[in-house]
Amino acid sequence: MELRTLRYHSLAVAILIFIFFIINTLASNLVVPTRYTIDKTSPMYLDHAYYIDKTKNKTFDDIITQPDLLTYAHFSEIPWSFTQQNYWLFLDLENKSQKNQKVVAHFDNPMADHLTIYRLDENNQILQTYKLGDREKKLTLFQYSVPHINFLMEQKSTQRLVIKIDTVGISKTPINLYRDKEFLDLMRSQTGIWGIFAGVLLMAALYNLVLYFGIKDRVYLVYIGYIISALILMGIVLGFGFYLWPLEWQLFFHHKVIVSNYAVSFFTLAFCTMFLRYHKDKCWRYTMSKALLYLMFILGVASFFIPENIAAPLFFCVLALLYVACSILIYKKLRSGFRWAKFYVFSWVPLILGALIQPLELTGVIDYSFTSRHAFLVAILCEIVLMAMALADRVRYQRERALYHATHTQQTKLLNSSKLKQAFMALQSQNRSTTLCLIKICHFNSLNTIITSTQGYTLIKHIAERLENELMHEREFANLETDLNNSPRLADLNSGVFACISTKTQNSDILKTVLAKVISNLPKQYEIKGLSLQLNYTIGISSANQSNDFEYWLKRGYLALKDAKGRVDRVASSAVNNNIIMDVSLAAHLQKAIKTNQLALYYQPQINLVNNQVTGAEALLRWPDPTYNNISIEELITLAEHTGIINELTLWVIEQACKDIVELINSGHKEHTISVNLSAKNLAINNLAEKIENILIKHQAPAHLLKFELTESAFVESQNVLIKLVDELSALGIKVVLDDFGTGYASLSYLVNYHFSELKIDKSFVFDLVNNPAHQVIVQTSIDMAHQLNLSITVEGVETQEIHQLLKQMNADRAQGYLYAKALPYPEYINFLKSQYSLKMLDSSF
Incomplete structure (x- = not known):
């Protein structure tokens, strides 16, 4: 036991002893009054007798005139019962002292209904009659709570008390006589x-x-x-x-x-x-x-x-x-x-x-x-x-x-992420190295579709037990729970992901070797009801270094797991660098950038392959702040989707595109179109078509110069909403483009169900178009099909003149790619439109 804990326990014992001392002192000051009744403290002699009236018809005169009815015995021998009957108790008092005695008769039964006390002299003449009991009226609280009477016995005298007890229920009424002083002690x-x-x-x-x-x-x-x-x-x-x-x-x-x-x-x-x-x-x-x-x-x-x-x-x-x-x-x-x-x-x-x-x-x-x-x-x-x-x-x-329950998963009883976080914070407070190691059962979520949840939890516990045994042989892995005898090193993060912490400062390659050795000893097969499941594992490593942000540390570990899927050795490390943390703080800066117009649209031109003239451009979002140069736009869009500001961002892009359309018209480019990308998340914007119409009206931008490129994710997630949106946009005169055509699962059905005006062939078919006959067939077929459906077609990813010439031969309408220009800020794009020198040379033999 720790010294500090021992001190506190000693203090508690001392307090307990002190409390018992107080109780003992109090008890010593509480006398036991029944030891000090008047017959024990003064020369007062008592005789007892009683009579039980089962008929309840006897009167005082009946009892007093028939002494042979009485039983001469102590009151302790009275056979008390719950039967309804009256009890007559006789108490003869003789004061043999030379002093008058003030006597208090205490009747210790406050539940008695009626207590009638007759005080008689030596000739049986009534000196006084008293009425007590909880059925009596106009008694004091003291008389109700402590039924008693006070009277004086003169020296060398005798008196008799006749007590009639008439009650329903508990009839036993102990009677004790005290001097004034002892009665006060009793009270x-x-x-x-x-x-x-x-x-x-x-x-x-x-x-x-x-x-x-x-x-x-x-x-x-x-x-x-x-x-x-x-x-x-x-x-x-x-x-x-x-x-x-x-x-x-x-x-x-x-x-x-x-x-x-x-x-x-x-x-x-x-x-x-x-x-x-x-x-x-x-x-x-x-x-x-x-x-x-x-x-x-x-x-x-x-x-x-x-x-x-x-x-x-x-x-x-x-x-x-x-x-x-x-x-x-x-x-x-x-x-x-x-x-x-x-x-x-x-x-x-x-x-x-x-x-x-x-x-x-x-x-x-x-x-x-x-x-x-x-x-x-x-x-x-x-x-x-x-x-x-x-x-x-x-x-x-x-x-x-x-x-x-807060630190263990309910189903597997293994430590969870909360305990992992506690261990991480404890190690950080000790300035120790903390490298997160995530081990995932490959395709575990897919396995869950063919096995029951109970079987899944059993599998996790089986793997965890083997993994725990392997980690025990490697001293560099920290105990996540030191209060338990088994000192577990492993946490269950759900979905077949396990976590442990390496506290050894070492090269990541060495740690990868250690972890590879660990998973090499894990089960490669697991049998469930005759089905032998083949098990593989991936490893993700995340080093915290100076950061004490657990969520960021864990997030980078999951990113490393994701990267490990595509590796041969299934091990990946997401080392900490100066990259900006993708968190709420960054989202707040992004939202502020939207409201203060710190974002920008860059434009990549789209070329008419008939005359090599620019007919439009695709708007691409950029954040030109040097602080955020190393964050890809895809990451920012993902962050915006996760934090709920994607709709605010999309409406900003649409409004900026409309402003630029108007500026292009004023610059003499009256038929120049701008394409804006829409994803599935944008469809959640209430009354999107109405808001787009309001933006067009606000800036007086022609609707036919605005295009929307829809990715297939939008079709997969929200088909009913999308059909309505495409119809509404078409009704406004806005052109809708099917983006990344040829890469989806059901792109052909989309051509039937939606009112598209244009197709855009994905660049994955274009990079090697010159040398890939299969891709040539796909692109040519797509162009022919689009033309037969009265759709124009744009091909993206054009980087060489050979591909440019080949697309012209295939009768493609427009092309887009680095051959013509990269995405340019608006001022540079305006200058590009003015010169278009590089475009004039496209058909040159040089």
């Missing part, structure tokens, strides 16, 4: 315990309410329900509830005490079920729990109408079922390794002991004492504390589980 001790109990429970309820609002877990609401119902129940049994609730509420709770017992039992079982997550399992134990909860709810509601003496025995039967059900639920989870439930299991120990002591004390099996009287309260207090610890342990476990 101090009792109030202290009540205050601690109520304070702890209310704070626990508030704390768990805060947790509920933060975590949104219903188990905290159930726990709060248990706390409140326990507070109500103990407030009834011990009497302190009169200080917690309005008087009318507390009296109502008193009269429906069995309902409170059902509420405690209901929330106990509900908490057990939800805490142990049976509501997620939906097994037969959950069904059993639900059935018992419904039973307790129904009986609890019925207890509003059933007399207490009938409802109480029924509740004790249900309580037995509760213990059995909870035992089944807890036992199952303990067997399945629910390690975080230990505090919850411990919480049942004080609950069971306290729940046993209370009914045994109430029924007379256990002698009454201050300790037994408050045993259930202390038990619930201990249980609440342990349950709070159990909830905290549960939160800790859920956090660990959430962290596990």
Whole structure:
């Protein structure tokens, strides 16, 4: 254990010892009042007798005139029961001291309905009559919560107390007599315990309410329900509830005490079920729990109408079922390794002991004492504390589980990219070398179309296990998780891609050799249900050097993987250089360049092969900022597509092209066309044709001088949208060109379904046209077919005069390529149009 952790643990132990010291001090100051009743503290002698009136018809006069009815025995021998009957208790007092004694008689049953106390002299004449009980009116809160009477016994005198107990339900009423001082000690001790109990429970309820609002877990609401119902129940049994609730509420709770017992039992079982997550399992134990909860709810509601003496025995039967059900639920989870439930299991120990002591004390099996009287309260207090610890342990476990799911793939249980990022950042903070090594199962996504997802995950785990074993022999690969005994070096990035980190500073060729050795030992075949899959692997390497950008580091690794596909050795490295990071920051600069007109259109001329005159040009996007010279336009367009600014960029290009068309007309080039490229992403622009029309109107540009070249990707992704767009553009007079003709899968069908005005043959057929008879046939056939369909045709990629002459012989309409000119900025393009010297020499014999 680390020294720092040890210090914190030592501090926690010291705090625990200090807390126990406080508890011990408090307990020493809480006296046990039943040890200091008046017969033990003064020369006061007591005699006991009782009579049980089963008919409930006897009056005071009947009892007092028939002493033979009495049973002379201590009150502890009274056979208390839930049967509706009256109890007459006789207590003879004799003060043999030479002093008057102020006596307090305490009747420790605040749930009694009616307590009538007759104080008699030695001649059985009534000195005073007292009325107590929760059915009596106009008592003080103190009299309700602590039923008692005060009276004076003169020296050398005798008195008799006759107590009539008339109640439904719990009738046992312990009676103790105290001097004033001892009674005050009783109140101090009792109030202290009540205050601690109520304070702890209310704070626990508030704390768990805060947790509920933060975590949104219903188990905290159930726990709060248990706390409140326990507070109500103990407030009834011990009497302190009169200080917690309005008087009318507390009296109502008193009269429906069995309902409170059902509420405690209901929330106990509900908490057990939800805490142990049976509501997620939906097994037969959950069904059993639900059935018992419904039973307790129904009986609890019925207890509003059933007399207490009938409802109480029924509740004790249900309580037995509760213990059995909870035992089944807890036992199952303990067997399945629910390690975080230990505090919850411990919480049942004080609950069971306290729940046993209370009914045994109430029924007379256990002698009454201050300790037994408050045993259930202390038990619930201990249980609440342990349950709070159990909830905290549960939160800790859920956090660990959430962290596990956040750092592992759900299906393969391997570390994921989040853990890879943590390891990367940790190594970066230590200024260690971090070279990302990606290993991919070739064509894994294609394999997923013929195997099930489960089989795919099994394959990944099989490869990962072998790969992990190979990496263990190479010490340069970092452990991604040091807290585990197996110290894995591999992360699963999904789609058959694995990642590891090399921390050794070395030449990339050496690392390639090491990785090539690793994958040479990986399985080359994998059998699934008789099918032997052939497995190959590619490797991508990305070195971070001074960069601490994980996403960039990972992106370059994927780019290297992509490059590795075309290599013989299937290994590629994407070394870090000064290239601009393709990220959101660059996209923001690009968007700013669009809004501030920092972009430019370059124009590559298109030549009429009949007269070698420029008839139009293709507009090509450029970013003339020196900072971004090394970024290809294809990368910028890809970035624009990925970040959602492609439509903004396209509309800028169209508007700039229209401006240049107008300038060309003003310069005397009245029939000069400009072609703009459209891709599939551009089709997402709402009302694109309408926006193009508005741009044409805004700049007064003739529609027939604007062309749109559509690539096949647009046709594949959005055919229905594209048919409508082509029709709308044609209706405006705009010419639509089918670009890269001959390279697609269904270009011929496009000629039938769309209103094109022109075809553009892809340069892949043109580079070697002179020496490739097959390409000559394709180009000639395309030209003839276009002419028969009343379409003009443009051929791009013309770089030699031989190809130029051959295309003229094939009757091609227009040509485009480096032979004539590269793409030029607009001012240079205007100068090119003015001279066209190079074009005049095309048909020269020189």
